[in-house]
Amino acid sequence: MTHDYRAPLPETLFLLNEVLDLDAVFALAPYQHLDLETAVVILEEGAKFAEQILAPTNTAGDERGSQLVEGRVITAPGFKSAYRAFADGGWSGIDLPLNFGGQQVPLVIQAAFSEMISGANLAFTMQPITQRAAAWLLAEHGVDDRAARLVEALATGRYGATIAISEPDAGSDVARVRTSALPHPDNSYRISGTKSWISFGDQDYTDQIIHLLLARTPDAPAGTRGISLFVVPRIDFETGIPNGVSVERLESKMGLHGSPTCTLRFDEAVGYRIGDEHQGLKCMFTMVNLMRLEVAFQGIGIAHTATDKASRYAHQRQQGGRPEEAATPIVEHRDVRRMLLRMQSRTKALRALVLDVAKHLDIARFHSDENIRAAALAFSEFMLPVCKSYSAESAFEIANEAVQVMGGMGFARAGGVEQHVRDCRVASINEGTTRVQRSDQVMRQLLRDNGT
Amino acid sequence: MTHDYRAPLPETLFLLNEVLDLDAVFALAPYQHLDLETAVVILEEGAKFAEQILAPTNTAGDERGSQLVEGRVITAPGFKSAYRAFADGGWSGIDLPLNFGGQQVPLVIQAAFSEMISGANLAFTMQPITQRAAAWLLAEHGVDDRAARLVEALATGRYGATIAISEPDAGSDVARVRTSALPHPDNSYRISGTKSWISFGDQDYTDQIIHLLLARTPDAPAGTRGISLFVVPRIDFETGIPNGVSVERLESKMGLHGSPTCTLRFDEAVGYRIGDEHQGLKCMFTMVNLMRLEVAFQGIGIAHTATDKASRYAHQRQQGGRPEEAATPIVEHRDVRRMLLRMQSRTKALRALVLDVAKHLDIARFHSDENIRAAALAFSEFMLPVCKSYSAESAFEIANEAVQVMGGMGFARAGGVEQHVRDCRVASINEGTTRVQRSDQVMRQLLRDNGT
Numbered sequence: 001m002t003h004d005y006r007a008p009l010p011e012t013l014f015l016l017n018e019v020l021d022l023d024a025v026f027a028l029a030p031y032q033h034l035d036l037e038t039a040v041v042i043l044e045e046g047a048k049f050a051e052q053i054l055a056p057t058n059t060a061g062d063e064r065g066s067q068l069v070e071g072r073v074i075t076a077p078g079f080k081s082a083y084r085a086f087a088d089g090g091w092s093g094i095d096l097p098l099n100f101g102g103q104q105v106p107l108v109i110q111a112a113f114s115e116m117i118s119g120a121n122l123a124f125t126m127q128p129i130t131q132r133a134a135a136w137l138l139a140e141h142g143v144d145d146r147a148a149r150l151v152e153a154l155a156t157g158r159y160g161a162t163i164a165i166s167e168p169d170a171g172s173d174v175a176r177v178r179t180s181a182l183p184h185p186d187n188s189y190r191i192s193g194t195k196s197w198i199s200f201g202d203q204d205y206t207d208q209i210i211h212l213l214l215a216r217t218p219d220a221p222a223g224t225r226g227i228s229l230f231v232v233p234r235i236d237f238e239t240g241i242p243n244g245v246s247v248e249r250l251e252s253k254m255g256l257h258g259s260p261t262c263t264l265r266f267d268e269a270v271g272y273r274i275g276d277e278h279q280g281l282k283c284m285f286t287m288v289n290l291m292r293l294e295v296a297f298q299g300i301g302i303a304h305t306a307t308d309k310a311s312r313y314a315h316q317r318q319q320g321g322r323p324e325e326a327a328t329p330i331v332e333h334r335d336v337r338r339m340l341l342r343m344q345s346r347t348k349a350l351r352a353l354v355l356d357v358a359k360h361l362d363i364a365r366f367h368s369d370e371n372i373r374a375a376a377l378a379f380s381e382f383m384l385p386v387c388k389s390y391s392a393e394s395a396f397e398i399a400n401e402a403v404q405v406m407g408g409m410g411f412a413r414a415g416g417v418e419q420h421v422r423d424c425r426v427a428s429i430n431e432g433t434t435r436v437q438r439s440d441q442v443m444r445q446l447l448r449d450n451g452t
Numbered sequence: 453m454t455h456d457y458r459a460p461l462p463e464t465l466f467l468l469n470e471v472l473d474l475d476a477v478f479a480l481a482p483y484q485h486l487d488l489e490t491a492v493v494i495l496e497e498g499a500k501f502a503e504q505i506l507a508p509t510n511t512a513g514d515e516r517g518s519q520l521v522e523g524r525v526i527t528a529p530g531f532k533s534a535y536r537a538f539a540d541g542g543w544s545g546i547d548l549p550l551n552f553g554g555q556q557v558p559l560v561i562q563a564a565f566s567e568m569i570s571g572a573n574l575a576f577t578m579q580p581i582t583q584r585a586a587a588w589l590l591a592e593h594g595v596d597d598r599a600a601r602l603v604e605a606l607a608t609g610r611y612g613a614t615i616a617i618s619e620p621d622a623g624s625d626v627a628r629v630r631t632s633a634l635p636h637p638d639n640s641y642r643i644s645g646t647k648s649w650i651s652f653g654d655q656d657y658t659d660q661i662i663h664l665l666l667a668r669t670p671d672a673p674a675g676t677r678g679i680s681l682f683v684v685p686r687i688d689f690e691t692g693i694p695n696g697v698s699v700e701r702l703e704s705k706m707g708l709h710g711s712p713t714c715t716l717r718f719d720e721a722v723g724y725r726i727g728d729e730h731q732g733l734k735c736m737f738t739m740v741n742l743m744r745l746e747v748a749f750q751g752i753g754i755a756h757t758a759t760d761k762a763s764r765y766a767h768q769r770q771q772g773g774r775p776e777e778a779a780t781p782i783v784e785h786r787d788v789r790r791m792l793l794r795m796q797s798r799t800k801a802l803r804a805l806v807l808d809v810a811k812h813l814d815i816a817r818f819h820s821d822e823n824i825r826a827a828a829l830a831f832s833e834f835m836l837p838v839c840k841s842y843s844a845e846s847a848f849e850i851a852n853e854a855v856q857v858m859g860g861m862g863f864a865r866a867g868g869v870e871q872h873v874r875d876c877r878v879a880s881i882n883e884g885t886t887r888v889q890r891s892d893q894v895m896r897q898l899l900r901d902n903g904t
Contacts, residue, residue: 171860175775197860223775254855254863254870323627323675403706404881408623408649411706411878418706422874426863429856 005055005120007047008304008351012112013040015352020359025106028366030097039109043116045089050116053085058121061258062419066203068250068260073202076258079124083205087157091117092128096135096155100148107290107365108358111297115351118301122423123258125301126199127160129294133287134161134212138231141275141283146237150210160206164195164213164232164264165284171197174281175223179215181230181271191215191232191271194248194263201262202234202247209234211245211264213271214280221278229280230271237270244269255422289361292384295427296354299391300347302424303398306417307343310402313409314340330405339405343398350391357383392427399424457507457572459499460756460803464564465492467804472811477558480818482549491561495568497541502568505537510573513710514871518655520702520712525654528710531576535657539609543569544580548587548607552600559742559817560810563749567803570753574875575710578651579612581746585739586613586664590683593727593735598689602662612658616647616665616684616716617736623649626733627675631667633682633723643667643684643723646700646715653714654686654699661686663697663716665723666732673730681732682723689722696721707874741813744836747879748806751843752799754876755850758869759795762854765861766792782857791857795850802843809835844879851876 016022016036026035057078067074075083086092095110096102118125135154138147153159170176179193193215195201202209211232220226236243244267251261275283314336318327330336357380364377399420403410410417468474468488478487509530519526527535538544547562548554570577587606590599605611622628631645645667647653654661663684672678688695696719703713727735766788770779782788809832816829851872855862862869 166860169770169779171771173771173779176771176779252865254865254874318621319623319625319628327621327625327628400877403877407881408618408878411881413704413706418877421877422706425852425855425870425873426860429859429863 005051005058005305006308007050007116007119008308009043009047011348011351012043012115012355015355016040016043016108016112019352020108020355022106022108022359025108025359025362028106028362029368030104030366031106031362033098034105039105042103042105042109043112046091046113046116049085049089049091050120054082054117054124055120057082057124058258058419059416061121061123062255062423063257063413065257066250066260068247071247073200073204073247073250073260073262075203075205075260076123079258080204082121082124083127083157086128092131092157093135093155095132096151097139100135100139100151100155102135102155106359106362107293108355108362111293111355111358114294114297115301115304118298119305120301121258122298122302122420123256125294125298126256126259127203127205129291130163130199131157131161133163133291134210136287136290137212137229137283138274140286141229142231146272147231147274150231153208154210158206158208160200160203160209162198162201162209162211162264163284163287164198164201164211166197167194168196168263174214174227177214177216177227179213179266181215181217181228181273183217184270187272189215189217189230189271189273190268191230191244191266192268194265196263197251198262198264199259201260201264203260207235212274213266214284215271217277224281226278227280228277229274229283231274232266232269232271254425255419256426289380289384292388293354293358293361296350296357296384296387296391299388299395299424299427300350300354302395302420303343303347303350303391306395306399306402306420307340307347309415309417310343310405310410311340313406313415317406317409336405339401343401346394346398350387350394353383354387354391357387389428392424395424396421396428457503457510457757458760459502459568459571460760461495461499463800463803464495464567464807467807468492468495468560468564471804472560472807474558474560474811477560477811477814480558480814481820482556482818483558483814485550486557491557494555494557494561495564498543498565498568501537501541501543502572506534506569506576507572509534509576509710510871511868513573513575514707514875515709515865517709518702518712520699523699525652525656525699525702525712525714527655527657527712528575531710532656534573534576535579535609538580544583544609545587545607547584548603549591552587552591552603552607554587554607558811558814559745560807560814563745563807563810566746566749567753567756570750571757572753573710574750574754574872575708577746577750578708578711579655579657581743582615582651583609583613585615585743586662588739588742589664589681589735590726592738593681594683598724599683599726602683605660606662610658610660612652612655612661614650614653614661614663614716615736615739616650616653616663618649619646620648620715626666626679629666629668629679631665631718633667633669633680633725635669636722639724641667641669641682641723641725642720643682643696643718644720646717648715649703650714650716651711653712653716655712659687664726665718666736667723669729676733678730679732680729681726681735683726684718684721684723706877707871708878741832741836744840745806745810745813748802748809748836748839748843751840751847751876751879752802752806754847754872755795755799755802755843758847758851758854758872759792759799761867761869762795762857762862763792765858765867769858769861788857791853795853798846798850802839802846805835806839806843809839841880844876847876848873848880 061076093102098104139151181189248263248265314331321328360376360380367373402417409415513528545554550556591603633641700715700717766783773780812828812832819825854869861867
């Protein structure tokens with residue numbers, strides 16, 4: 001009925017042109033190859049990709065989902081070719097450095113694109129998110145040629161990647177990671193253990209998948225201070241034969257059916273350490289800000305498309321009014337109008353807020369003045385957890401209100417909005433209250449370390 | 453993981469024994485064949501039915517759902533035999549009069565049972581609810597022997613029934629019902645039109661299904677005042693051959709997959725008028741109070757079981773604490789405890805409140821003193837819409853909070869609570885704000901009519 005996605009291009013371009021002062025961003029050293037006009041063209045292309053290539057795969061992702069067939073994941077119908085178009089369009093490495101094959105686009109532009117693909121097909125985005133996160137991890141902490149080659153393979157979409165943190169007994173509680181990494185004479189490690197809740201832990205997009213994984217070396221101290229970061233390829237880099245990584249099962253979930261959530265088993269799999277021993281969690285925090293920004297825009301994407309669909313339905317659906325006259329569109333009923341206006345204003349406010357935070361992250365990373373960098377970082381690190389939590393909650397509430405506006409049709413799959421409620425539900429779980437508190441504590445400890 | 457249902461027997465019996473004064477109910481003329489001890493035995497049996505017979509069918513209802521095969525609905529695995537046990541146990545006619553084959557149990561006891569079956573398998577309850585509603589409609593407005601025989605067939609579970617109000621262009625807006633009823637020389641009517649969102653519009657429990665349906669006779673005035681009530685059997689009463697009723701399609705929904713939601717087509721189907729011409733909506737209001745009570749207890753049932761499952765999970769699941777010590781059950785984390793206590797207290801308060809309203813409905817119907825009846829009716833009619841809306845909203849919020857408590861496992865189907873979020877979502881839709889306002893208006897108009 002209202003399954004089609006319409007990107008918020010006018011709203012986003014208004015913010016970029018009129019509200020956010022992006023001259024400051026395009027003046028940063030890495031972004032001088034771009035200007036606002038080019039960024040607008042990028043987002044226009046992004047909107048086309050989201051609307052025409054990605055959105056048509058969303059319903060099949062939900063209804064058919066991914067499957068585990070003979071130990072390998074088969075993604076939902078249409079996902080593989082959408083991924084191919086995504087990689088070919090250069091979107092895989094949109095914000096990654098030019099020298100790694102990326103497009104080196106500022107986060108504020110990348111984030112606006114992220115909103116579009118999230119609204120078009122949230123499940124699909126779980127793969128590019130982890131792929132970019134893995135690439136940034138390797139770009140910042142990998143020191144050898146192999147790491148550089150991996151970043152390029154990820155930036156161009158030739159390789160897939162996962163971030164493998166959780167274990168069956170270590171979900172929110174990273175300190176209890178038990179996966180072991182035994183040193184091998186050739187400087188590699190042998191990784192053994194089980195990792196759970198791994199998004200796109202396997203897929204049929206790419207032959208090679210590299211797992212960025214937390215594990216414990218022998219005699220490592222207990223808790224978070226004994227954890228190191230490793231890269232474990234699905235196919236061994238040296239021999240070209242499959243490594244000791246297998247998919248134990250796929251989770252059956254409330255939503256995000258198009259995103260295969262895997263439990264992975266590692267049996268003496270060959271792995272390579274990234275960064276120093278016992279510094280794994282610290283390395284991971286490289287990507288915390290980027291991930292928070294991503295989740296915030298996932299929520300905005302869902303909020304936008306749910307509001308847009310409910311609004312279109314409310315203009316078409318006719319109910320009520322005097323019985324002897326033609327029925328009126330339900331948008332004319334005050335309570336429906338109130339709900340829609342609230343949904344629209346929340347979505348627009350969130351988008352403006354989080355794009356501004358993205359801009360500050362760009363400045364925090366690349367401004368030439370150390371003081372300006374520090375101020376922008378302080379602002380964005382203060383704002384990001386708030387943006388992330390509030391956006392995740394808002395997306396759920398707004399999608400749920402879209403169901404309410406559409407009534408029975410909202411509860412029906414044919415209405416096209418109940419999927420959004422189910423898909424975005426997990427966003428608030430990933431960052432539950434206890435979890436927020438814990439990572440805040442870790443953040444504080446890390447900051448204290450840096451201070452010594 | 454925590455799929456099993458545990459009925460709130462201790463909580464309910466505490467309310468019945470210690471809080472609600474039920475002597476007043478068992479003193480009412482129709483209930484003198486019962487006492488509190490018998491009622492307790494009934495509820496103990498009801499809890500066994502809910503826990504042992506009904507709850508085991510809940511997951512199959514969600515995962516397999518009902519299917520439309522060659523024009524007939526096949527219910528989910530296990531539903532048919534659960535229905536047989538339900539009917540054989542005398543639950544179909546629990547509150548219907550003894551002379552119609554019912555058990556003539558007060559609403560306050562029936563409601564407590566309703567909570568149990570709702571918590572065990574919400575989708576299953578959609579059929580008994582409409583069956584009882586149809587039986588009450590026929591018992592109060594049917595005047596001939598056929599009506600009496602139908603009530604008995606419904607009370608004993610031999611026949612199924614539906615309430616067919618909505619049409620594709622008349623959802624919230626009953627005034628726009630267009631299904632036509634042409635008088636036939638033999639005092640019957642020929643019914644033609646399409647009815648949508650009909651719960652258990654077809655099923656494989658019973659050969660005969662009777663549809664209680666709103667339609668318009670020729671030259672009927674526009675709006676709600678031109679609507680009459682008809683009974684349309686699936687199999688013609690006289691000839692024993694299938695009537696002109698067919699299932700056009702099943703809705704695919706966010707939840708309640710075990711409840712087949714049908715679009716039914718009536719092609720010159722033989723129907724019989726119930727009550728006076730143009731008084732159809734007024735007849736329907738017979739059951740408004742009963743339906744509101746039912747929906748309130750559907751919500752309480754879901755709130756109870758979601759809370760119970762989340763609580764058990766929180767006692768088992770271990771996360772956090774000092775890394776060198778054993779992990780602590782998450783129930784010991786303050787934020788988890790806060791959520792659980794809130795969920796429990798809301799559920800218990802709702803149950804106490806709505807059981808008290810059910811008791812007042814019993815008194816409003818059967819007390820010998822007209823003034824006491826009027827006062828009890830005024831109280832319950834004031835409270836019921838509040839109870840219904842608040843219970844529907846609370847159930848959704850509490851089930852959603854259960855997902856939050858359980859984290860990733862809450863989002864996974866294996867956790868057993870995300871289904872509750874999806875199942876109970878429709879309860880707030882059935883009584884959206886606009887809808888409440890409209891039915892309140894109609895109620896007021898009706899009351900005004902009664903006043904003239």
